[in-house]
Amino acid sequence: MTEQFRANTNENYFLKAEGLTMHFPAASDAFGRPTSWIHGADDVSFAVPKGKTLGVVGESGCGKSTVGKMLLNIYRPTGGRIFYEGRDITDLSPKERRPYVKKMQLVWQDPYSSLDPRLRAGDIIAEPIDNFRLAKNRAERAEKVERLMKMCGLYPEMALHYPHQFSGGQRQRICIARALATDPEFVVCDEAVSALDVSIQAQIINLLKDLQDELRLTYLFISHDLNIVHFISDEIIVMYLGQIVERGTMETVYRNRAHPYTRALFSATPAFTAAEKKNKQRILLEGDVPSPVDPPKGCRFRSRCPYADKRCGEEPQWSEVEENHFVKCHLFS
C-alpha cells in the first residue's frame, strides 16, 4: 500500500476497515485441523465518510457480502481491524458491542426469506424496538411503528398484515423500516434491490436516497448492478476474488476505469440506448473466476487478464491513478 493510500484512509472517517481478512476452513485433516482455506476476503481496506454511500461491486464469490457481514460482526474477521468513529470495534465483548449493533443495521437481498412469515408486519418492525427497549409503553411502540411505516411508504393500516400479503417491493420496505427501527447511523444494503422488478427497484432506490438525506445515513451498498451502484454511490470499491482491485470516488472510477477487470466489468453491462451501444467496446473475458480455495499468488486476476505478463506473478502494489483513485495493478506501477 502506498503512503498516499494510507493517508487517504487515515483521515477522520466515520467507518473504516483496515486489512480485513476472512478465511474459512475448506478441508481438514484427520484431526480436524484445516488444511486449506477459502479466501473470502483478503486485506480489504476502505473508509466511508459520514452520510455518504460506498458502493461495493464484483461478481458472485468476490467477497462483497463477506465484507458487509464482517462489518456487522456476523462473521468474525480472521484478520484486520474495524473502526467506528475512530474506535476499534473488532474484538468487543457482546456487552460492549450492543450499542454498535443498534447503530449498524442490514437490509438483506431477498425480502421473501428475511421476514418471519408468522409475524405481522407491525411486529416485525417492532422487534428491534422491543429488543433494545426503545419504547416505554405499548402506545409509544405503536406510534414508532406507524412513523417508520409512513417513512418507508407503507400504509400504517397494513401493520396487521402478514408478510405473504405484501408484494416484493412492499416487503423490502418492511425490511428497511425494520432496519431503521433502532435509529441506525450505518446501513449495509446487501443486494437490496436485486430481487425486485425493474419498476419497483427504482422506487426502493429513491426511498433509500430520501432516507439518507433525511436521517443522514451512511450506506455500504453491495450490488452487482453497476448502473444502480453508479447512480447511488459516492465512492466505489471493485472487488475480485476476495481483494479490492480498484477504489476511488464514483465519478473518477467511472470516467477513468483503470484496472483491466473494472474495464471488463463495466463493458459487460449491457448498454441500452442507441448512443451508448455505438461507442461501446465490449471486452470479453476468457474463462471463469478461479476457485477462492487457496488462490494463486500474485495478481489474482492474471488468469483472465488480457494484459497479464511475468510481473503479474508478484502481488501488485496500490498505485494512485489520479486524485482519489487507486488501483492495484502492475500496469500502473
Place this chain on the structure above:
Amino acid sequence: MEEKNPLLQVVDLSVDFRLNRKTALHAVRNVSFDLYRGETLGIVGESGCGKSVTCMSILQLNPASRTRYPSGQILFEGRDLLHMKQKQLRPIRGNEIAMVFQEPMTAMNPLFTIGDQLMEALRVHNPRMEKAEAYERSLEAVRSVKIPNPERILKSYPFTLSGGMRQRVMIAMAMITRPKLLICDEPTTALDVTIQAQVLDLMNELKQTHGTSIIFITHDLGVISEMADRVLIMYGGRVCEEADVDELFTAPRHPYTQGLIDSHPSPDYEGERLKVIPGSVPTLRDMPAGCPFNNRCAYATDACRDVFPDFEEAAPSHVVACHNWRAAKTEGGKAE
C-alpha cells in the same frame, strides 16, 4: 426469398389457469406475434406479465390439467401446435423447437453425465443413430459453445461445472438437434455479468452460423437491446407495445414502456432521483378491467378503465395498445 411466411405465428393466444371450479386466472390475453427465420424476438415484462406462460404454450408445457386455451392458434410452419396431441408434439419438442431455461441446475439430470444427456437428446429423436456418431456430434456441440477440454466435460456430472459452463452445456444441448426455433427463458439471469456477456456473445454467434430464430424472454432491458431485433413489451398478460429494438428504445410510445426505460438508471442520467412508475404490478387475481396498466398510468382516462385499447400503428412496424399514446408521446418528448 422464403421470407414471406413467418416461421412461427402466434394468433390471438389466451391462456387461463383454473384454480377451482369457479375461478380461473387470466394469465395471457389476446397475444399475437410473428417470428421470421433468423430473427430474434425479445419479450420483456416484469414478473407475472405472462411472458413465460406465452412461451410455454408454444410447446404446451403449461400444466395440462389446469390450463385452458380459450382462444388462439400457434402456427409453426403452418402446423397448429396448440391443438396437437402430445404424441404429435413429441418429434417437435427438443428437435425442431428447443428451450433453454433460467436455472441450468434444475434443468439437467444430476445422475447422468453431460455426455449421456447430450447423446440422449440426439438418440431420442433419431433412434437409429449409432452411439459413436452421437458421441462425435456431442463433442462437436460442446466444442461449438467454446468449452475448453470437451472430452472431459462429456464425462463429468452437472454439479461439477460452474454456472456459466452449465448454461453453455444447456445451449449445446438445445442446439445439438439444430432446431429451427430456440426459446430462451431468462437464460442469463442467474449468471454474473462477465459470464453473461460471454453467453450472449455465443448465442449471437450460433444464431448467425445456423440461422436459428430465437425467442428471448427477459426482464433486463439492457440484455434485450443487445440481443433482439424486435421487442414485445408485455404487461398484465397483454402485449402493450411491439417495435424494432432501436425504435423502441429511442421512441417508446406506451406509458409503461416509457416508465420502464426511465426507471433504469442509465449512466448519463444526471437527476437526483429516479423516475418511477407508482404502485406495483397487480396480481392476476386483481387485474383491473380495461387496460391492465390503468391504475399506475399518468395518462389514464375513463376509456382506459373500460376497454382494452386496440393496436394502433405509431410508426411503420411499431404498434402500441394505448388510448392515449399521442399524449404520452408529447410528454415523453418534453422529458428528454
